[in-house]
Amino acid sequence: MDQDTPEEVLAEFKDRRLGVGGLLQIAAGTGLAAYAVWVGVLMPGFRRVPLRLQVPYLPASRVQVKNVMTLLKGRSGRIADLGSGDGRIVLEAYRQGFSPAVGYELNPWLVRLSNFHAWRAGHSGKVSYLREDLWKVSLADCKNITVFLAPSVLPLLQEKLMTELSSDALVVAGRFPFPGWTAYRIEGEGADRTWAYNMGAQRQPGTHTQQAAEASSAQPDVRTKP
Numbered sequence: 001m002d003q004d005t006p007e008e009v010l011a012e013f014k015d016r017r018l019g020v021g022g023l024l025q026i027a028a029g030t031g032l033a034a035y036a037v038w039v040g041v042l043m044p045g046f047r048r049v050p051l052r053l054q055v056p057y058l059p060a061s062r063v064q065v066k067n068v069m070t071l072l073k074g075r076s077g078r079i080a081d082l083g084s085g086d087g088r089i090v091l092e093a094y095r096q097g098f099s100p101a102v103g104y105e106l107n108p109w110l111v112r113l114s115n116f117h118a119w120r121a122g123h124s125g126k127v128s129y130l131r132e133d134l135w136k137v138s139l140a141d142c143k144n145i146t147v148f149l150a151p152s153v154l155p156l157l158q159e160k161l162m163t164e165l166s167s168d169a170l171v172v173a174g175r176f177p178f179p180g181w182t183a184y185r186i187e188g189e190g191a192d193r194t195w196a197y198n199m200g201a202q203r204q205p206g207t208h209t210q211q212a213a214e215a216s217s218a219q220p221d222v223r224t225k226p
Helices: 006-014 020-042 062-072 088-095 108-120 151-164 208-218
Strands: 079-082 101-104 128-130 144-147 170-174 185-187 194-198
Touching: 062 088, 062 144, 062 170, 062 185, 062 194, 079 088, 088 101, 088 108, 088 144, 108 128, 144 151
Parallel strands: 079 101, 079 144, 101 128, 144 170
Antiparallel strands: 170 194, 185 194
């Protein structure tokens, strides 16, 4: 899952027959790889989302991807990676039998880079990378969610997941756990740690998340009417 060096990429292409589409993919992938990192860190989505919802791009390591797949073992069906970056988790999920495998990423350069990686792996057209705002996408039909996002956005994402996901859905978070949620399984150590959350368990009466949801719904509408 780790990024190849430029020398490794060029060596691979020397042994492959490339058409027009392939040449375009090379131009997109190799020329944008370094720039995608800069754009992902400094200008996620070209500032189309509020600052507090922006998430810097930091690719998942080989160990992190392995831990995610371990927590997803035995499951199948649709999977969505929220803030999919360079697409490596979506690609590995497809290899493990998940379909459709979809990544939502607002940064156009990272979407292009993801498609380049899928093409290199021979899975172009078999996985999907959509340039869409994850906050505006409906996840109601998704049973498997993966998330590698900054701690500042996790509380807001919790509200979205509680509202849209069914009780049999599974959420896997990497690097940072969801505050107040109880993971039924944890894989890895340190920066490679990942957490698996069963949505049904988060809705049990008495849980921190359920209490917060009930308190929020009980608040009266005090907005001033025009």
